[in-house]
Structure formats: structure tokens, C-alpha cells
Amino acid sequence: MMPMTTEAMLGHRAGNAATVPATASPSKYMLLGLGLATWMEFYTYDGVNLVLPDIAGTLGISQDQASWILTTYLSALFFGVPLSIWMAGLIGYRRYIIGSAAVFAATSVACAVASGFTMLLFWRAIQGFAGAGLTMWWRAGIYITMPLPQRSLSMGRVSVMLYLATAIGLLFCGYVTDNFGWRLIFLPNVLFAAIAIRLLLRYFPDVPRPADARAKVVDKRGILLLGIAVVSLQIVLSRGEIDDWFGSARIQLLTWTGLIALLLFATWQLSARNTAPLLHLRLLANRNVLAAISLGLFAGIILSGSIYALPEFLRNVFPFRLSASQAGGIMCAYALTAAAIRPSVTKAIARFGQRKAITFAFTMLVLSMLLFARLMTTDTPDTYYVLPLILYAFCLAPMLSATSSGTIGKVPLAQQLDAVAIYMSFRQFGASFGVTLVTILLDVRETFHSSLLYAHVLASGSNTLAWLDQAAHFAVARGGYSLAQSQHMAIGMLSQEAARQADTLAYADAFLFMAAIGLVALCFVPLMSPSRSAKR
DSSP: OOOOOOTTTSOOOTTOOOSSOOOSSOOHHHHHHHHHHHHHHHHHHHHHHHTHHHHHHHHTOOHHHHTHHHHHHHHHHHHHHHHHHHHHHHHOHHHHHHHHHHHHHHHHHHHHTOOSHHHHHHHHHHHHHHHHHHHHHHHHHHHHHSOHHHHHHHHHHHHHHHHHHHHHHHHHHHHHHHHTOGGGGGTHHHHHHHHHHHHHHHHSOOOOOOOOGGGTOOOHHHHHHHHHHHHHHHHHHHHTTTTTGGGSHHHHHHHHHHHHHHHHHHHHHHOTTOSSOSSOGGGGGSHHHHHHHHHHHHHHHHHHHHHHHHHHHHHHTSSSOOOHHHHHHHHHHHHHHHHHHHHHHHHHHHHHOHHHHHHHHHHHHHHHHHHHHHHOSTTOOGGGGHHHHHHHHHHHHHHHHHHHHHTGGGSOGGGHHHHHHHHHHHHHHHHHHHHHHHHHHHHHHHHHHHHHHHHHHHHTHHHHHHHHHHHHHHHHHHHOOOHHHHHHHHHHHHHHHHHHHHHHHHHHHHHHHHHHHHHHHHTTGGGSOOOHHHHO
16 A cells, blocks of 8 residues: 655644654664554555455455455544544554554454454454554654654655555565465564564653643544444445445435434534544645645545556456466556655655646656556556556655645644644545445446447347357367357357456546546645745
């Protein structure tokens, strides 16, 4: 899973003092501990995404159901982000980070031994909740413990680690799945967690808890309403296609329940009676926060949706269906490229400004999606997909850095952590929605293209019959089959090829749709306030 923010996400502009006193001599071992703790989350997300077809085959579920393994995790992560500030303030920063790492490792073991699909979803939900602490607070850990001049470099180093975690996860998980089984991909997290916890216990300083009402008061109503909204809408998005959407009374009830709970949650967060809100939604009046959540939402949809769709295509639809190892070898191109260019991103943003960097990033993303759509045919060599993945990397690294520094970095210092929570919540919602949206879109477009293809086959009746007759006689002559058997085989071959063509066209449509979202996102870039250098 790609790093979602960068050095300025929890940082602030030069000249400002830190909200929490930073240590004078930051430890490289603390950075290693934070990086390894978060390594688990990035490694696991991309590894599970890669081997979904294998998990589906073992558990006897459809590919649509297998996507719930991702969306359940992402929804729980989305739910955990707003709670992370409260929980860290309640039990202490170090305890929260270490506790998140320990829970993530424990649930990894539980996922490895899960007896069925339902139990796997249960443990993935808890794992996602723990993952929220890791993705949110590795940045916060650097922010609250390190002097300002060293934060940017430290953020960059950990980001490179996380890109490498993605690359190694894709390669390792593919190899292990092909040779030993997918359950074993979860077990390395125990080692990562053990090393990370040891380093954090020794080198992470005991930072004083914030003097914030949320450290003492629990927003029980906010937690309950948010939980109801997340669970209800997640079920709607997961079961909607299966249950005929709003033709189902259950889907209608859950939709209204989720929307009403979400509305009540927003109202309660804005209420003057709520002394310790989970999210300070009044910050949405700030143009930079509004820009951050808009760009983050669109980026989450495209980045997660595309990274989910490509391995699914390569492993389930591509004529020479790739193994997990082969698909992982292709997919890791974007992570390795992002790791290579990440050190130069900060200087490039400083030179050209955040707006230009974000415009460049989304342009690269649109080009990447368009190239994916163009290459999405039944006879494209698999190595051709490396080029759009490289373009994807040239979007990933600068976009996330520039979005955070150009939006959250301009929010008043005292409000930055709350702004981060809002941004990350919308970003994670976009990631969860992106996977679900792509799944729904693929089903709809596959049905559409299937109807067109079969109509075309019927329209060209004489040509179709001639091809079937030729294929049947070939099977009789070369395979020794009876005429009746060969005719059934010919019809099966035609049906299989038509289905593959329809699936391929559906995937191409999905990437075109994500390119369109990228174009829409470009319209929100001017919402960011210009940087001082840009004004001059």
C-alpha cells in the first residue's frame, strides 16, 4: 500500500514551534522502529491484493466476495483514523503505536489460521483498525519527537522504506503463495513487529500527553454513529450487486441507516455541546483543508482502484493467466520506481511549487490510466504493463508530498493534527470506495459488453457457423473426438473467448473511468492557496 502523505503532512512551515517539544538528538533506530511497524501494513495490503485469486480459490468464494477482504480492511482503517487521535492522547503516543503494531501482528497470525471466509473478514477488520494507528502515527511520531530541520529528511527515509516494503511484499508474497500457500504471507509480520516494538520501547521518547479534552473525554455518540454509518454503507457496497441494489428491502434499509447515521455524526461533530469531537469538521471552512480532502478522495479512489484492478486482470482474465510470482514481478515496478525518485521529490516541489507538482502528478496519473486502457487487450504482452506502472509511480510520489505540503502544511499550527485526521479519513474512504467502485463497474460493463458481443455473433450467423464447423472438424481430425463432442467443444471455445473479450473491455472501461476521475481532480488544484514563492 502506497505512503499516503509526506514530510509536510504532519510538519509545518519553517519558523513555527512544535506543539510538543522535540528531542534534541533523534535516533535512527527510532526511525527504523517506526518504519518496520508501518512496513507490516504496506507489505500486507499489497500482498493480500496480489493473492486474492488464490484466497478465493482456497475458500471457495467468488472474485467479488474476495474483494471484501480488501474493502473490509479499508473500511476498518477508515473508521480507525478519526479515533486514532483520541486513543493516542488517552493512553500515550508510544503505547498507542506499540499497541497498534502488536495487534496488527496478532491479527496477522489469526488471518493465517482463519478457518473460513467469515473469520478471515473478522480478523481483517481488526487488522485494519490497528493499521490506522500505524499509517497515521508513524508520521506523527516523527513530528512530535524530531526537530524541524530533520523532519523532512526523516519522512523521506521512512517513505522509501515503505515503498520498498510494497515491492518486497509483492515479490515475496507471490513466491510464497505459488510454492507454499497464501496463509504464510501473514507470518513475517510477527518478526517485523517484534523488532519494531523492541526498538520503539528503547528509543521512542516518553512524550507528554496533549492537554486536550479528547484525552479525558470519550465521544461515545460520535464513535457509535460513525461505526453504524461505516458498517451499514460497507454492507451496501459489498452486497448491493448481489442483492439487486435498491430492489432489495435490506439494501434500502441499510442505505438509509448509513446515510442518516453519517448526517447525525457530522451534525454532532459540529455541535457546540460536543466538547471533544472526533473530527473538527469546522476546519472544512478552510480552503486548504477542503482542497486536501477533495484531492485525497479522488486520489484514494484512483490509486486503490487501479492497483486492485491490474493484478485481478493479469491473474484472472489475461489469456496467459499469470501466477502470483509473475504478477508480483510486474506490479513491483511502480514501487521500485517510487522508491528511486522519492529522494528528489522534496527538492522538485520546493523548486516548482505544490500546485505545479500536483498538476504534474495528476497528469501522469491520467496518462497512466489511459495507457492501461489502451494496452488492455487479449494479446498485449504482460511486460508492456510496466510502462504505465512507471508513470503511475511518477504520479504517486510527488502527488502525495505536494498535496500534504500545499494544503495541510498551510493550516494554522494548532489545528494541523485535526486537519490531518480529516484528510486521512476522506483519503481512506476514497481508497475503500475505489475498490468497491471498480468491482461494481467491472460487473456492469462486463454484462454490457457480453450482450454486444453475443448480439454481434448472432448477427454474423453464417460466419459463426462456418467457424464452428471448421473448429469441430479440426477437433475430430486431430483429437479423435466424436462429431457431437467436437461441436460442444467448439461452442465452448467460442463462449470462452467471447467472455474473455467482454472482461477485457470491462477492465479497459474501468481504467478509462479512473482517467476521467483524474481529470476531475485537476479542477480542484486551484482550490489550494498559492505558496509564498508562487505569489512572489
